Amino acid sequence: MNKRAKISRVSLVSLLSLGLVWGGGILPNLFKPKPVLGAEEITFSYPPVKVYMSVKNLETFVNEGKITGDFGVYAKLIGKTRVESLRQVLGRRFDVNPEIVSRAINMPLADPIFERLGQVLQVEANTNGSEALRTAIITAASDPGGFTLLNVIRKFPAESIQVDANLIFQLAEELPILLEYREAATQAIIKEAETEAAAEPKVDFSQLPDLRETGPYQLTKKEVSFQVRNIRQTETGLAGSYRLDVDFLIPEGLTEPVPLIISSHGFGSYKGHDSLARHIASYGFIVATPEHIGSSLNYREAFIRGEVDLLLSPIEYVSRPLDIIYLLDEVEKLVKTDPFWKKLIDFNNIGVIGNSFGGTTALALGGAEINYNRLQQQCTPENFSLNVSLLLQCRAVYLPPNNYDLRDPRIKAVVAAHPLTSALYGPEGMRKVEVPTLMVAGANDIVTPVIQEQIHPFLWLNSPNKYLSLLNPGTHFTSTLRSDTKGVAGVPKFIIGENFDLGRPYFFGLSTAFFNVYLKQRQQDLPYLSSSYNKSLSQEGLDINFIQSLSLEQLETAYGKSIPAPLLPKGPIVEVPQPPAGETILEEIQRTGVLKAAMRRDAVPFGYIDDKQNWTGYCSEFLNDFANHLTEKLNTPVKVQLVRFPSNIDNRFQIVRNKTVHLECGPNSIRNNIPGISFSKAFFITGTQFLIPAENEDKILPNTSLDNVKTGVVKNSTNELFIRQQYPQTDTVFFRGENAISEAVKAVTTNRIDTFANDGILTLGEIFRQKLPMENYTLVPEKPLTCDFYGLVLPNNDTQWQRMVNSFIDSQQAEQVWEGWFTFAFPYVLLNLDSCVNR
Incomplete structure (x- = not known):
């Protein structure tokens, strides 16, 4: 290389490296708004009244219980009881991990709730405060003094917080009603359990083997993998096929085929951490534990590291049951063709068990149908709820409208502990479950609130053999968590509970008895499924109430009036119109308010994970601005929401072709020989x-x-x-x-x-x-x-959509995004363009 070329090369490299520093995230830090010390005043708007209150007086009240200055006006306005509740809520201290908090509140899953909160907590009149609130939460979480809601207010980056008091009052009314009704429902179940126990035949329970103890069989573990050809969310993005890893726990010394039970792990867990499966297998069942790779421990850890932007992909609600259906298909082949498996498995008696998300999966296989109409009705920004499980359930609203019947007729019995059900299935979907079903719930479950997610859904079940075990004061973790709580490090203690380890052996024994009765047809084990036996297992710190029946009338009698709506939806829901045949992408976005786009995580500077584990790049900014552009052009009633999907070099065309996403942004060389695919106009050139x-x-x-x-x-x-x-x-x-x-x-x-x-x-x-x-x-x-000209990947049958994308690429807004990331590369692009045009 001659000296002149060498200098040219070095200059180009230097220019590019400098530009990547600018575009890759270092320079933008210089332009972050200067931090405000914190809010000094809160303005409560309660038309026609406006109340102004200094944060200092609020702080005095929370810390010392003294009502001073302008806080007195607010105290009189809302009443003594509410004021004291406010003090407790604002002053409660939580131990949190700042890094996990930052990841959690910045994920797309949290966007709807922050958008709604931002309408309530505004930085100024009519200016949404969602981003300011995120900043305040992250700053408060990093405070050595601990995380409190008062600290969030202190750290709010504006001189004044404009508060819409209507929602505050709405939540203040909802919370005590929920707590009061939850207590009434618990009492109704206690009373029903006593009634059922009184009607049961007397049994000497001391003569019954204690199924809480490990069973007589030693176990052999056999690891099996199946290749599945279907689209799947993984920790590295959407894949066109994937490996399904399964552990089979096989009792030693079997003399005849035995029932098969599939154990579906919860979100963020994995197949090898299933002591429940080992316990059941020790009583002479073969138990298979598949690893759901789109919601496993590895996936959760990838999300925390920032390698996955979606905490939960909508497709996971379909993929999990399909994992088990594919597993059963393969096992059925093995039973028919392999003598080893044929002598082990009684394929006519198969059950499924799961905890939390695994319980939701188990119910789907038992017949519960995803209720798209219910999701559309409940998962709207206007429906603000204290039910945090809706954050996960409402991910399913982004599934394409379809009849998601995932019932497998081979499943003969279902156990579901602490499942998510209310919006995902609703009464219409839960009514489809007709196989014997056991539900286990914790009275103080905050993760999947017991009223909405287990007690009401138990009423909706149509199975003639259904059971509900209420653990009082159980939490979401009472059934399965060990005394070692490493798996839930960082979770506040009030969510885990004080007596979380008491319910574990009970749940293991109860599940074993249930499968003995409904898979092995051991009628002699029916006493284990009686109210009186389960009550006898109660102990200090954990009261067990086991029922087979409950009615709306019983709940209303215990509550003393009609139960709070909309916890138990009455009557049919309004059918959401099916998308018209031939609906264009623009029509779909206008109807749903959602732009589904994919981008890379391995392609600096187009889409990549930066040093702070943020998913960033030119495409990220381009797509955000494009969503705002669509809001304006389509005149949608609410802001178009961007839902980002990870793409890679292997799936980028497939996910556009099969309509998983509306477009893919990345370093895609424009070509004309890819079936079902077209490209936007070029936005970059390289080679x-x-x-x-x-x-x-x-x-x-x-x-x-x-x-x-x-x-x-x-x-x-x-x-x-x-x-x-x-x-x-x-x-x-x-x-x-x-x-x-x-x-x-x-x-x-x-x-x-x-x-x-x-x-x-x-x-x-x-x-x-x-x-x-x-x-x-x-x-x-x-x-x-x-000469590789980069374009966005688009479907090839929607010219209207292609024109909209191209018009945005030509817009001044998109030009500013390009300049922000690629001004450094202009000489490089110009050199390539000259070479390509004039070669």
Whole structure:
């Protein structure tokens, strides 16, 4: 390389590295708004009254119980009881992990609730305070003094907080009603359990084996994997196929086939951590524990690290039951063809058990149907609720409208502990469950509130053999959590509960008895499913009430009046119209208010995970602004919500073609030979260049055959095709998956390969991300060997949508986004454009 070219190359690299610093997130920190010390005044708007209150007087009241200054006006307005409740709520201290809090409140899942809260807590009149509230929460969570709601107010980055008091009063009314009604419902169940116990035949329970103890069988674990060809959310993005890993726990010494039970783990757990499965198997059942990779421990940890932007993908509500259906399909084949399995499994008697999200999965297999109409009705910004489980349930509203009948007729019995049900299934969906069903609930469950998620759904069940066990004062964790609480580190103690370990052996024994009766047809075990037996297992700190029947009239009698709406929906819901045939993407977005878009996490600077574990890049900003653009152009009643999906080089076309997303933004070379796919107009230009250690730049020359040169290339990329055609004699080394570019660059730095052929802009971006010394590497040739124009991936049958996307790319708003990320690259783009146009 001559001296002039060398200088040109070094200048270009320096320019690019500087620009990536600007565009990659360092410079934007300089433009963050200057921190405000905190709110000094709160304005409560309760038309026609406005009440002004200093934060200092509020602080005095919370800390000392003294009503001073203008806080006295507010105290008189809401009454003595509410004021004291307010003090307790604002002053309660929580131990939280600031990093997890930051990740949680910035995930798309939390957007609707913060948008709603931002309408209540405004930085000024008619200015949504959602972002200010997020800032205040993160700052308060990092305070050494502990996290309190009062501290959130102190840290609110505005001089005044404008509060819509209507919602405050609404919540203040709702909370005591819920607590009062929950207590009344608990008393109704206690009374029903006493009535049922009185009518049962007398049994000497001391003669019954204690099923809480481990059973007589020793176990052998057999690990099996099945390849499933179906779209699936994984910790590395959406995949077109995936491996389903299953542990089978097999009792030793079986003399005849025994029932099979599938144990579905909860969100953030995994197949190997299932002591419940081992307990049941010890009583002569084969238990299979599949790992649901879209909601496993690995997935949860990937989310916390920032590698996955979605805490829960909507598709997980379908994928989990399908995991078990695919598993049963494979086991059925094994039972028919493999003598080993045939002698073990009684395939006519299969049950499913699950806790939390696993319980929701179990109910789906038992017949509960996803109730799309109910979801549409309940999951709106206007329906603000204290039921936090709706945050997860309402993810299912983004599923395409469909008849999601996931019932498997091979399932003969279901156990569901602490499931999420109210909006996802509703009375209409739960009514479809007709197999024997056991539900277990904790009276003080805050994660899946017992009234909405278990007690009312128990009324909705249509099964002639249904049971509800209420653990009082049980929580969401009472049935399964060990005395070792490492799995829930950071969860406040009041959510876990004081006596969380008392219900675990009870739940294990109860589940065993239930499956003995309904899978092994052991009628002699029916006493275990009696109210009187279960009551006999109560102990200090945990009262057990077991029932087979409950009615709306009993609940209303205990409450003393009609139960609070809308906890038990009465009458049919309004049918949500099905999308019209031939609906365009723009019509769908106008109807739903949702833009579904995908972007990469491995392609600096288009879409990537930065040092702070944020999912960022040009595409992130482009898509956010595009959603705002659609709100304006389509004149939607609410702001168009952007739902981001992770994409990768293998699934980027598939997820657009099958309508999982409306578009995909990333480094996609425009081509005309991809079935079902078209592209937007170009927004960037680059091309193939070779990354080479600086000391080898004279040894590896692109104008030679590259014979005996180890050349890395990303599988399924346009560069792979180019290398195959132009350098058939080179020793090609393929890199696959989401970390392909990262691993290939590392391979060059460690001399495992001689060079890496890739789009120049992506290689430079990865060098920057890995903080490699730029002067140690070179990209050759100076002008890329190919001309790759990047466009957004779009479906090929919607010209109206393509015009809308192209018009935004041409807009001043999009131009500003481009300049913010790529001004540094303008000489590079101009050089490539000149080379491509004039070659």
